[in-house]
Amino acid sequence: MRIRGILRGAALIGICGVALPVRPQFQPPSPDELKMTADPKAPGADAVILEYREADNDRLLTEDIYTRLKVLTDKGKEAATVELPYWKGASSVDDIRGRTIHPDGTIVPLTGKPEDLLSEKVNKLNIKRKVFTLPAVDVGSVLEYSYQLRFNDMLFVSRGEEWRVQQPYFVHKAHYEYAPYAPYGGIGVAWWPHLPSGAALNSPGGGVFTLDIADVPAAPDEEWMPPLNSFLYRVRFYYSLKAETTAQYWMDEGKKWSDIVDKFVAPSGALRDAVNRIVAPGDSELDKAQKLYTAVEALDNTDYSRAKTESERRALHIKDIKHAEDTWKQKSGNSFEIAYLYLAMLRTAGLKAYALQVVDRMYEVFDPSYFNWDQLNVALVVLSSGGKETILDPGEKLCPFGQLSWRHAEVRGIRQGPDGVSLTTTPPENFADNMTTYNANLTLDAKGAMTGSFTIVMNGQEALYWRQVALVNDADELETEYEKQLQATVPEGVDVHVDHFVGMDQPDGSLIAIVNANGMVGTAMGKRLLLPGYFFETRGDVPFVNEQRRLEPVDMHFASRINENVTYHFPAGYTVEGAPADARVSWPGHAILVTKSTAAQEQIAIAYSMVRAFDLAEPGEYQDLRGFYQQVATTNQQQIVLSSAETGKGS
Amino acid sequence: MFMRIPRFRRTGLFSCIGACLAVWAGNSAWAKNQPAPDWAQEAAKAATPADPGDAAAVLLYDEYVITVDDQNHAVERERWATRILKPQGREWGHCAVDYDIDEKLDYFHAWTITANGQQFQAKDTDFEDKGAYDAPELQMTDRIRALNPPAGDPGAVVACETQKRLAPYMDEEDWQIQYPIPVVDEALELDLPPGGHFAQSWSHYPPVKEVEGGANQMRWEIKGMSALDLENLHATPPLEALAARMSVFWGDAAVNGVDNQWRAIGVWQDQLEAHRTDPTPEITARAQALVAGAPDLYTKLSRITDYIQKNVRYFIVEKGIGGWQAHYAGDIFRNGYGDCKDKTTLLIAMLQSIGVRAYYLHVDSERGVIDPDEPSLTGNHMITAIELPEGESDARLMARVKAADGKTLLIFDPTDEETPVGLIRGELQGAYGNLADGADSQVIQMPVLPPDSGGLSRTGSFVLAADGTLSGDVTDVFSGVDAAGERGLLKENTQKDVREGIEVGMSSDLPGATFKGLEFEQTEKLDQPIRLEMQLSAASYAHSAGPLLLLRPRVMGSDARAVPDVMESKARHFPIEIGHPGCWRDSFDITLPAGYAVDGTPDPVNVDVGFARYHSTVTAKGNTLHYEREYVVKDVEIPPSKAADFRMLEGSILEDEKGAVVLKKD
The missing domain is CATH 3.10.620.30 (C8orf32 fold)
Structure with a gap:
């Protein structure tokens, strides 16, 4: 973070005049751009920005934007529609120009008048948007457009500026300029750059800031990311009364x-x-x-x-x-x-x-x-x-x-x-404070049908979540919502019904859900009956299993522990022919899964305990994290085999 | 979705959750509180129905008064009062009204009467105007004014009154009379000028006799309408296809008889689009160039429809009447974009250039919303009906229907950029639409296609290792309607998202699987199948259970359709949507590890319930296990009376999909 006064520079500007940004002119695309069908710098991209120029001038109260992009897929055609929000009465969007250039060099100019539509109006706050779509766009087209945003005086002081350097599409080349307002009495401008290594903000003189940058990757999109706002490349400028260190x-x-x-x-x-x-x-x-x-x-x-x-x-x-x-x-x-x-x-x-x-x-x-x-x-x-x-x-x-x-x-x-x-x-949250325990007693018949009940004891964040859901929903709706979530975790064919909750309005204690269940849980195969080994995990959504690479940190919100104690009671004459081997899967220092099965006469008890002691992980830790979850996912799929002394009808 | 939704009355109850209101209030906003008018105070006295079910709110009173002048211009006043019953019912108190540039909202007043009788009048700061649509491709001038009601808590009654002048071309009211919450008292009043006349029709409700309140004043009243709550039901038609409603026409649109009403609507649509479909020389030249050398009609149609599907981007620009009226074909052709009406317009123009007649067909994007017994402008989409010459029998042109006047019409949706000519997607199959063909305008039912119109053939060859790892190659061949679905997936998503979507989709069947290869092979031709080649490996696919090794032969994919309420044997009152006709086949060979023998296999399954059939077998020969199954669907929806058959079918599929082969060491 750096900061400086611009008073002295402004005085010079007053004498010499401001070097006004020249409105970018449309330019002929290069042969390489015209024939491009994919971009090796952005594999699989739907579109790439070939050039982006932004000139922001608080002295003139204008922003001039120029974009040239290449459409690479059908989905990339979406880039042809451009929405420009503005605050009616405080700003305006003018001088919209655009054109589509086909791979054969044919140019189709934007001739239609942009639409001027309401977004939101509350009293004097009237947010509108100008919208245009470039004509005759196809895969392979180069799209080029420019426009100017103008602001009234009332806004500029508090407005500052923000360059959104990282965009939805890969950017080959970008140039940014910012001319802050010539100040009154010592107001300075401060800036906050979050840029890739090697990129630097320049101050070539005249109180103007510039940035030239190339090959900016598209904004990332991964599951369990920290808030996107926190790591997109950008530069923010704002006015300040004095120079300060952090x-x-x-x-x-x-x-x-x-x-x-x-x-x-x-x-x-x-x-x-x-x-x-x-x-x-x-x-x-x-x-x-x-x-x-x-x-x-x-x-x-x-x-x-x-x-x-x-x-x-x-x-x-x-x-x-x-x-x-x-x-x-x-x-x-x-x-x-x-x-x-x-x-x-x-x-x-x-x-x-x-x-x-x-x-x-x-x-x-x-x-x-x-x-x-x-x-x-x-x-x-x-x-x-x-x-x-x-x-x-x-x-x-x-x-x-x-x-x-x-x-x-x-x-x-x-x-x-x-x-x-x-x-x-x-x-940080401690996993022990966020523990959820499932206790289930399930009684089976010879066809695999099941009746039973669960108690689910929630503490910490899980309990807090459902208690807050209860604040904005009545008891029926709460039970419905809880059932939907639970239904997605139990084996297909099993129906769950919340009987009641205990402790919903007592935040310092556990929240307990009492649930009844029935349905087909087993698969009968002749003399055998197959059962899911881990009742609450068979359909569980295990994260990261298929995501091979990771660019951004992982944020799983809070550490937690899940215990599951499931007892199957089966019909007389059945014995356990096979059960999941006791397992211990760990990512040392971060997470551990322990399972254990105990067979007795006409019943088998399965214990499943997973502790996730972390909530944040760096990309460098990702392969360890993924390896752990892959083992968890395969463990979750194991089954129990019961067999009967009597021979069934099957093969 | 694709086309302006007609003035479906329920915008008055449009939900507006989470409106964030800013506070720059002018002094005028703080005028003195006016007490709620008598009608609102009377409405608030109404008792909540004895058994409101799960309803979060109850509509105590809902009245529309439409006054038509001798110029056929209509003014509509609505008064409605809602009692909030539960915290989640607050959204029902957020009254809203929509209006476009050719309408005028005269006023919007609102009051809240709390459970203890306290009254509040909404001020300017309690209202918000918003664009009705915010998707980038939907650029419309339609807007919504919504209320954030003061004191809108459980127990309170929110009463709202609006008046707007309807668009000058609008001479129809579609009155929705059933909602997800109960209605105590509702009414529609139509005040016509001297000599005025009207026509009415009813859907999902027996006709109610109007009460004549005076010269040319008609009033329909309904009391105690039950809620239609589909929230926790699955695979039902949409609410709009099931809810009771009534439509009423006045002026020239008011003609007697269902067929005549449909005809009048079709004539109006035809007149609205007059000359819009006229081909320009450029359109004619392009159309003729496209069909040059085509050996048959199918090829001609295919080349032209394909051109529009690939070269006219979906983008809506609608102002007022633009919700109904297309742009000129020449403009659409030049710009390369347009909405559903525009795409149909250009298609009609291009077909006209090669001597083929085609018509506008007004439909809804969801089956069941258009009711043949209730003529109206209800419907949000425009597609094309192409007239086939007598005797044309090309089997590829499946989506054909016979009109009442004997014409054979091929139904085609040019907005659907993936489904080739000859087919229509599942949502349109079996649905109704209104054909705009001058004096021959009529309502028609679109066909339900045969099972060979879609499906997937999946073949796999795998090797199972002794440690349970399964590896092998899989080939998917998507055909017809399913190929169109895959094309849409590929078009709407990035390559990364497609790959991740497949991997995640497979992860419940093959957790931890690694895909060494995952390639789509598709041609530019929409009528060709799409192939997906996968090379995969899944560690610990087969699991040890004591001395046994358990292997699920189904490996991947599911034909099961989750309809929990039906599977739980709950009473079903509505049709069950079962997807679209097609045939889905799996055929897998799995080489078993040395030293293991098959000790048990799931029983074969054979189920035929008429609307669908399912067959599955597992056989072992030497060290190879062979699994195959076939699932054939012949319809798009079934009546509730077939719920038991559906349950039996799905139960069998589920059981089969869970089945495992038991392997034992020799």
Whole structure:
């Protein structure tokens, strides 16, 4: 991260004038481009961008875009339709030009008028889009188009700029230019580049930034990826009042944030009354913290219910929340407001507690070199008691005391502390906290039909997920949704029906599903009966088994443990002729699967236990990870053979 | 999907979950709360039906009043009130209305009456306008105004009232009267000018006699309509094909008799497209060049349809009447893009250039939505009916139907870029459409094709190692409708996605399999089969179970069709969709490892239930195991009365697919 003032440069610009970007002209494609049928740099690509040019000028409030791309497959024809969103009244899209060039050199110009369509309009926010499609496009066509976005003055200061260097298609050559606004009084421009090695931002003079880059791979698309936003190549520019280092920025902004938080959570009479009603003088610090946690968790968290509309608040004369006590009085708030209410109540109760803001791992990975406070969009609370710090997640509805949603675990952020603000990382999830245990007793007949029941005991993230589903659905719908998920894991031919749940509204305990099941689980073959060895895994979706290569890290959200204890009771006269061998499959330090079968008279008990102690893995670890899951997948397919003394009708 | 959905009445209940409303409210937005009008307060008093089932909400009141003036211009007012019963029912309170550039939304008011009687009036900030479609290839001017209701919680009643002026060319109302939630009280009122007349028809509901409220004022009322909830049922026709509805015409469109109504619609469509199909000299030249030297009609048709399928990209630009009216053939030809109407238009023009007549055929992309007993503009797609000369008997032209006037028509969908002329995809088979042929316009049923119109032949040769590893070669040959499906897959996905899709699809049968080769062989000709060659190896495919080695001879692929509610023997009231006619065959040879002998094989399976049959055998000869099966489907859907047959068929297939051969060491 670098930053510099542009005042001096701007003065020169004022004298010398700005070197205005020249609007790119359409250019004749090369013979190689015309005859190209595939791209060795992008094997299998549907289209590739031959050239992309973007010139952004905050002094003129314009963005000029030029694209030339090659269509390589039928699917690549989709690139012929271009949508250009804009904010009506604040910006416009002008001077759209385009043409299609066939492999034989024939040129078909874009002659139709672009459509101007509504995307979304809420009061004064009117988002529209101009849309055009290039004519006579075929596989092999070169598509070329350009347009200009113009902005009104009101937008530019906060707008900054972003170059999206990594695009849906492979880019052969790209050129970017950015001329920031000539400043008033010391406003500087900062930039945040995330670029492939070897690519560098240039500043050739005149306060202008440029980037020339070649061979940019298309945006990746792999299962279990971290948020795509976190690793796409891009450059962001933004205006800043002063030059700062990374540490300085976060400390400065952190202090401002800390002051705002402290003001929001400052003790008040209403809060003192509330806290005094909830905690008893003799409570331990931990008891107080837990009681207050339960109290704020019980409030209406509008992120899980419904936020009152603006008109509704006005009609009910509900004030905007400006202080933690407003949230308490209204008995309602969003996750942020409830988290900071909890902080306020802890402090009011005399406990040592700090605010912590982190990134939501579902959407982004925190990057301190990107100077944007908006990255930190989740509020947590740090409780310091008995010399130990505990991070709490009161804004996450139904999250047990002491646990975090996986989206808030193992993420970076900024916190208050006894010595001021500092950058920090929340702890990872422990697999032992996220354990799900399946217990099943299944009774078979000689044809393979089965009746039985399961109890599924969920803790941690799995329990939290279903409890939150229950917040927005009634009991019937919840059972239906749970059955659908469970149905996809049991053998084909088996039907499952949730009888009831236990502990749905008790977040600190296990959530238990009581399930009845019946159907055909076995396959009768003469004197034999074949059964799935691992009842809950036969149809399980085992990840990574067929994905041979990995480019991006793996993010499986949280570590976990699954235990399955299944007992088959079979008819008299049957014995176990063959059962899966006891297995132990491991990826040392990361994951392990242990299975064991125990046969007794007219029954066999199968135990299956998988611990996944990791949630993140680097591409370099992928082959080990995949090898583990391949062994798991083949283990899951094993079967049990029962045989009867009587000879059946089969072969 | 392909064509403007007619003003299907239910846009008034369009779901708009998750609308995120910004807050720049003008002062006018905060005008004083007006109490809910009497009609809304009365509606809110209605009791929830005693047994609403799983319904998340109940529609207490739904009334349309359509007023037609002497210029045949109509204004439609809708009032509706919904009680939210469950948290997931909040979406039903998000009232919405759609309108296009040739319509005018006069007003949209809404109120919420909470369970304890408190009232809220929606303000400007509670509404949002959106484009009705956001897919890049659907560029339409149609938009939706949606409400985020204040206090829209369980127990509350959300009452909405809209009024819009209908498009000047619209003289039909399609009134949907059944939804996934129950309706307590609903009505449609039609107020005609002096001398005005109307025609009505009903679908999936016995006709209701209108009540005349005054001169030229008709009103239909229905009370206590049950919910049609298909959410947890499988393989049913779509809701639109099963829900009760009524259509009413006024003005010139109002003619008596079902056949006459269909004819009137066809005539209107013909007039709308008048001269749009006129071939330009360029179109004629291209058409004639394409068919030059063609030995027969099939070849001529094939060359022209193939040209349109490959050279006219699917892209919709629709404004108002553009939802019904095609562009001119010359423009479509020059631009190389268009929607379903445009593709049909260009096809008609090109065929006309070589002396073949063809017609617009208005259909729906889903079977059952168009009801022959209920003439209407319902239907979202346009395809082509090509008139075949008398005596034309080319067996490749399968998708033919005899019209009431004796014409033999070949049905073809030029928007479907993969299905060759002569065939139609499964969704169209057995469905109805309205032929636009002037005075001979009529509703026709599209054919259900024979089993040789599609399918897959899969052959495999494998070697099983003693450690359970299975390796070998597999050849898939997709034909007809299934080849078209594969072509679509290849076209719509990247090569990487196709490969991964196949690998993942196989992973439940062959976990951990590695594919040394995976190549599609296809020709440019749409009527040729597609071959997929695979070389694979799957470690631990055969599993030890004590002293035994278990081998599933089916190896890969499944013919089973998951319809859980039918398989659980739950009562079935709706038809069961069973895919499309075709023949799927597997033939595998597996060489067994030395030292192992077959100790048990699954029993052969032979099931024939009329609409489908399934046959499977496993035989052992020397050290080779041979598995073969054949699955033949002869129909597209079956009535609920055949649910037991379906259950028996699927149970047999499932059992067979799970079957294993038991190997023992010699």
